[in-house]
Amino acid sequence: MSDDDWSAPAVLLAVDLVIFTLRESRLQVLLIERGIEPYQGALALPGGFLNQAEEDLMTAAHRELAEEAGLATDQLHLEQLGAYGTPGRDPRGRVVSVAYLAIAPRLPEPIAGTDASDAGWTPVEQALSGESLLAFDHGQILTDGLERAREKLERSAIATAFCGPTFTISELQDVYEAVWGVPLDPRNFYRKVQSVEGFIVPAGPTRKTEGGRPARLFRPGPRTTLHPPMARPSTATRKETA
16 A cells, blocks of 8 residues: 555543542442443443543543543542553444553542533442443453552552551551451461561550450551562462452
8 A cells, every 4th residue: 555545543532540449448430421432321430531632631631530430530430441442342333542540548429521421430340340241341450450559569669558647457458358358367368468568667555446456456567668579368268268
């Protein structure tokens, strides 16, 4: 084919957002109910097309988050998760979507807007259970986002952000169990946490637990990356504890 015969393919560019938070000790994801076709009435990740050729991808992601869920851009940090461009993923034509991920504590109730008829937090295991149809290929994007979030807890100190200013080892363990989706042995968890210098530091007096026993209090330490990482249990261990 000569240069004179070539024409640029018609490709639309979109952004999709995987937003996680912890609510009621469960990892939850922000989903909207689509108010327009295609997939009207189905649950989906918030997102949409770039407004114009000059709009930056991150700008579009923040705009969609504000328009579809009413979340302010200063409430969370978005990082790029990946690009999704399988032909046929969107019935409207050839659409390539760049997905962004955020995992943040204490996010408020979302407020639906624009082409979303509803928005809310949904437990991740429920969203991936197959009970409700997720629009487009959002099930795959959500699965990839979940794996990235789990990896972040292995290698960064982000878990402490989901605790209060001071917390017990048990409360920190609750965060890991919610995100990893597996129960952890308290003694092994305590040993692993204490082996990472600067991850958490003592914070003075003790706190009584539900059983009445005093528990030591900690606060986040100066370390933001974990060496060694907080490795997740193996697949075999997960099956044994299920």
